[in-house]
Amino acid sequence: MWEHSSLLSWIVFLPVIGAVVLLFLGSAGQIKRAALLFSALPFGLSLLLLGPFLDGTVGARGAGYGDVYFQQRLTWIETSDRAFRVEYFLGVDGLSMPLVVLTTLITLLAVGASWNFEHWKTRRGLKGYMALLLLLETGMLGVFVALDFFLFYIFWEVMLLPMYFLIGVWGGPRKEYAAIKFFIYTLAGSVLMLIAMLAFYFYPAAGDRTFDILRLATDPKLHALFNDPATRFLGYPFGVAMFVLLFIGFAIKVPVFPFHTWLPDAHVEAPTPISMILAGVLLKMGGYGMLRFCYPILPGAGEYLCVFLGWLGVINILYGALCAMAQDDFKKLVAYSSISHMGYVLLGMAAMTQAGFQGAMFQMIAxxxxxxxxxxxxxxxxxRAHHREIDRFGGLWLSMPRYGSMATIGFFASLGLPTLCGFIGEVYAVFGTFDSSVLSRAGGYNLLFGILAATGAILTAAYILWMVQRVYLGAERPEYAGYPDADRREMAILAPMALLAVALGVLPKQTLLDFVSNTLNGILQITPQMTTLAQGAAAGAGS
Structure with missing residues (x-):
């Protein structure tokens, strides 16, 4: 029963149904409760799907790459001669299931964080705001469960417009600039992804053409074609050219230096709930795309470009940390910290080791x-304060002890303190880098990258502790003495994230690593097999 199910369709499209229902509601209370309901239902269903993965019912904790569950598959678009065929193909595995649960959880919490909508400077348009938030959830969920490249691309584009309007309409003083910048960057990446998608489809012979992502990754005939150095695209090796096109498209979302400049502006101008979704889910779409497309389909190109990708990861780590140290805006500091943290994701993937891939995935979830x-x-x-200047705060722990206790967990998890979620992913990524044979063969870069990444962890500790000292410690300032502590709604939003931060840090193997390891190791097992096929095809072409 787990192989085929319509549950994924319900999870993906319940938010759309909710957005339509909102159009017929009048009062603010009804709109909020309906939005909460239609964001809670997908979360509940995602937990229902998660159970069989955790207890091993659907396979060995997610099984290997290519083993997908809760599939729903039917022909969606097809020409009369079957020359062009798109399937409605959904499914989840150890790579996508954690991200589905993360998406539904963060969206639910973001709806709760929007409960004080009437107190924002822009008070109008609650119905439109909540409807766009639910449409955004559908786009994000579709990206993680689509197993047809064309369908994946559609969901990727569906996500773009709601986020553009959520920033551009309900954002801060420079909201239009931030929204347009986000739109242009993302659209540019989408164009490159579209070129790669069409190339994957039309390069094979007519009988072998497919948008099936799993077949693109596991069909030996297609792998031999895509990884054959004799296969050219605009004069370049096909595999390398496609890897670069896809990588740039996904790197914009991560974001990877130098495609990162949209992120600080978007975070600073976006409302708090939208920043939660942007950091919690949208950035993960880029890392997921690399693990779903780049490395399984084009493993030879991944190894060929490993040093370049490793440098980008290290630059992200160090550049993001140094920029965070220079900020006096509280929110912008957190935004730049995201750039630094996501650098470990890229570095772990560049290592192409079990520890590196597991560290990249764990870091995304953490x-x-x-x-x-x-x-x-x-x-x-x-x-409460209506400003974000770090130097103007002080002693908030004394003024707001419940808030201060949650801030301790949140920011020390971001710092990477052992027993909290931020520690394991970074350690695995660094260990995987030290142990990387591909980086070692490329000139011994494994040691250099590992040392630089470890240095980034020291910089992270520096700017987090600097911020905590100025905002939460020290003497209590009189102007903040009367501020109310975190209320029940705010604690209800913070508590699930705090519990997960502790659970992932204390029980990393039981909560996530066992769950994702087989799928990620399956990607690495594809690599030597398909590289051998590509080398054989190249030798045959040479003779």
Whole structure:
């Protein structure tokens, strides 16, 4: 029963149904409760799907790459001669299931964080805001469960417009600039992804053409074609060219230096709930795309470009940390910290080791918990102080002890303190880098990258502790003495993220690593097999 099910369709499209229902509601209370219901239902269903993965019912904790569950598959678009065929193909595995749960959870918490909508400077348009938030959830969920490349691309584009309007209409003073910048960057990446998608479809012979992502990754004939150095695209090796096109498209979302400049502006101008989704889910779409497309389909190109990708990861780590140290805006500091943390994701993938891949995946989930928590913590104090200048705060722990206790968990998880979620992913990524044979063969870069990444962890500790000292410690300032502590709604939003941050840090193997390891190891098992096929095809072409 687990192989085929319509549950994924319900999870993906319940938010759309909710957005339609909102159009017929009048009062603000009805709109809020309906939005909460239609964001809670997908979360509940995602937990229902998660259970069989955790207890091993659907396979060995997620099984290997290519083993997908809760599939729903039918022909969606097809020409009469079957020359062009698109399937409605959904499914989840150990790579996508954690991200589905993360998406539904963070969206639910973001709806709760929007409960004080009437107190924002822009008070009008609650119905439109909540409807767009639900449409955004559908786009994000579709990206993680689509197993047809064409369908994946549609969901990727569906996500773009709601986020553009959520920033551009309900954002801060420079909201239009931030929204347009986000739109242009994302659209540019989408164009590159579209070129790669069409190339994957039309390069094979007519009988072998497919948008099926799993077949693109596991069909030996297609792998031999895509990884054959004799296969050219505009004069370049096909595999390398496609890897670069896809990588740039996904790197914009991560974001990877130098495609990162949209992120600080978007975070600073976006409302707090939208920053939670942006940091918690949207950035993960880029890392997921690399693990779903780049490395399984084009493993030879991944190895060929490993040093370049490793340098980008290290630059992200160090550049993001140094920029965070220079900020006096509380929210912008958290935004730049995201750039640094996501650098470990890229470095772990560049290592192409089991520890590296597991560290990259763990870091995505850990950052998806700690970063939304940090943004909400910033939003809580902004609602009271109406500013985000770090040097103007002080002694908030004394003024707001419940808020201060949650801030300790959130920011120390971001710092990477052992027993909290931020520690494991970074350690695995660094260990995987030291142990990387591909980086070692490329010139011994494994040691250099590992040392630089470890240095980044020291810089992270520096700017987090600097911020905590100025905002939460020290003498209590009189102007903040009367501020109310975190209320029940705010604690209800913070508590699940705090519990997950501790659970992932204390029980990393039981909560996530066992769950994702087989799928990620399956990607690495594809690599030597398909590289051998590509080398054989190249030798045959040479003779």
């Amino acid at each position: 950052h998806g918990i700690s970063s939304p928590m940090c943004f909400f913590l910033v939003g809580v104090i902004y609602d």
